[in-house]
Amino acid sequence: MERDDIIEYSLDIHHSEEHGKAIRTKIWKVTALLTAITALEVVLGSQIKQSSDYWQAIKWFFIGLTLIKAAYIVLIFMHLGDEKKSLKYMILVPYFIFILYLIYILIVEALAVNSAWTLNVV
Amino acid sequence: MAGHASKEIDSSALWGGKISPFSTSYGKMMMWFFLVSDALTFSGLLVAYGFTRHACLDAWPIGEETFNSMPFLGHGYPLLYVALMTFILIVSSVTMVLAVEAGHRMDRKGVTKWLIATIIGGFFFVGSQAWEWSHFIHGSEFGKVELTDGSQAIVKGHFGEIENFKVLEAGKHHKKGDVITEDLLHEFHHAVVAGNVENGIITLHDGSKAKVNKKADHGMTLVVKKDGGTHKVGDVIPESKACDMYYEAINSGTPNRVVYGADLQQNEYGPQQYGQFFFFITGFHGFHVFSGVIINIIILMGVISGTYHKRGHYEMIEKTGLYWHFVDLVWVFVFTFFYLV
Numbered sequence: 001m002e003r004d005d006i007i008e009y010s011l012d013i014h015h016s017e018e019h020g021k022a023i024r025t026k027i028w029k030v031t032a033l034l035t036a037i038t039a040l041e042v043v044l045g046s047q048i049k050q051s052s053d054y055w056q057a058i059k060w061f062f063i064g065l066t067l068i069k070a071a072y073i074v075l076i077f078m079h080l081g082d083e084k085k086s087l088k089y090m091i092l093v094p095y096f097i098f099i100l101y102l103i104y105i106l107i108v109e110a111l112a113v114n115s116a117w118t119l120n121v122v
Numbered sequence: 123m124a125g126h127a128s129k130e131i132d133s134s135a136l137w138g139g140k141i142s143p144f145s146t147s148y149g150k151m152m153m154w155f156f157l158v159s160d161a162l163t164f165s166g167l168l169v170a171y172g173f174t175r176h177a178c179l180d181a182w183p184i185g186e187e188t189f190n191s192m193p194f195l196g197h198g199y200p201l202l203y204v205a206l207m208t209f210i211l212i213v214s215s216v217t218m219v220l221a222v223e224a225g226h227r228m229d230r231k232g233v234t235k236w237l238i239a240t241i242i243g244g245f246f247f248v249g250s251q252a253w254e255w256s257h258f259i260h261g262s263e264f265g266k267v268e269l270t271d272g273s274q275a276i277v278k279g280h281f282g283e284i285e286n287f288k289v290l291e292a293g294k295h296h297k298k299g300d301v302i303t304e305d306l307l308h309e310f311h312h313a314v315v316a317g318n319v320e321n322g323i324i325t326l327h328d329g330s331k332a333k334v335n336k337k338a339d340h341g342m343t344l345v346v347k348k349d350g351g352t353h354k355v356g357d358v359i360p361e362s363k364a365c366d367m368y369y370e371a372i373n374s375g376t377p378n379r380v381v382y383g384a385d386l387q388q389n390e391y392g393p394q395q396y397g398q399f400f401f402f403i404t405g406f407h408g409f410h411v412f413s414g415v416i417i418n419i420i421i422l423m424g425v426i427s428g429t430y431h432k433r434g435h436y437e438m439i440e441k442t443g444l445y446w447h448f449v450d451l452v453w454v455f456v457f458t459f460f461y462l463v
Contacts, residue, residue: 110176
């Protein structure tokens, strides 16, 4: 039975051969970028020791690179960049609210625990 | 991808009922909701890991020192193996997105080809993780040592090979004068943990006593990972003293002075929780990869039998693709926070 209350959104997602070619080019470009970032991370990670003076800068650089990688995976590979704004924000906003709060708690509490342990007050 | 989501629809029509305000199908939206909750689970685990790590600070192991081995090549390749695993997973993510793209052109052959490639990549990753776990569980040749002041230190340097055990006192199996050349390292580690090595004489499991003939170690230094009476976390004991202090523990004849590898109770790399987090986080991720491979195989059967072609669209590939990319996404974070920083 044909139902008129359901819209088959999936039937709308077809694209032509030429459009497909453009998409594939984009995919391979993103692949090259992700691979290059991983390679850079490994080279830096094996060359610069954690005892080095540059370590703090490198650490934040790594975290930045990771976020870039994650953004490309989510926006391009998972096509979230092509979805409606409302869907995008419904996924990203609640997630980030929770995670930023958790990260804040983790750093504050962990350092408090650490200082308690090192001062031997517990 | 593009499609309905890119259409401009008046917001009163969009939110007025009868259509999805997100211009997406129910299945895809629910996959996204599931992924958000799964992302929160993984974030929770990584946050717990970060909490423990910051609470322990210097005692925490350093990724590039713990994971520096390659299959067939041995030690001295920091991070290379996990980088390879990361690369495998990225590539399998790419083949998945190519399968999705082929699906949008109704190219059944293309979908089949890229989906098979994705499944192979997934199996490679799971296999790599098995090797990684095995390596982590078995540990290094030196292990972690408890020094006389009660502090614990990890050992760096080149382990001199054990050449043989020369039997001095007969036991159940070995006669006096026998030279044992098999399974030496395993037997040695076992005896050290049990406290059966004293002054270079090992008591084997059959009760025989043998002299350990071993080449000299090179460049040994100790890095203290747990406070003791004299040594504090972060202290590095130079080569001149390290060897004596290490072999004092080995030859003490006291059990449990040295820890090799890892289990859920203890590990040679750092605090107890380190091993537990390693097993839980990489294990939970590995389980996701494994179930992803199974899901991909099931979907592949649907592709080959033409189920989705008859349906007129390959959205199912998109949905499993979302899950598969998510697994890759999680690994990007595990790679950074477990191995890199």
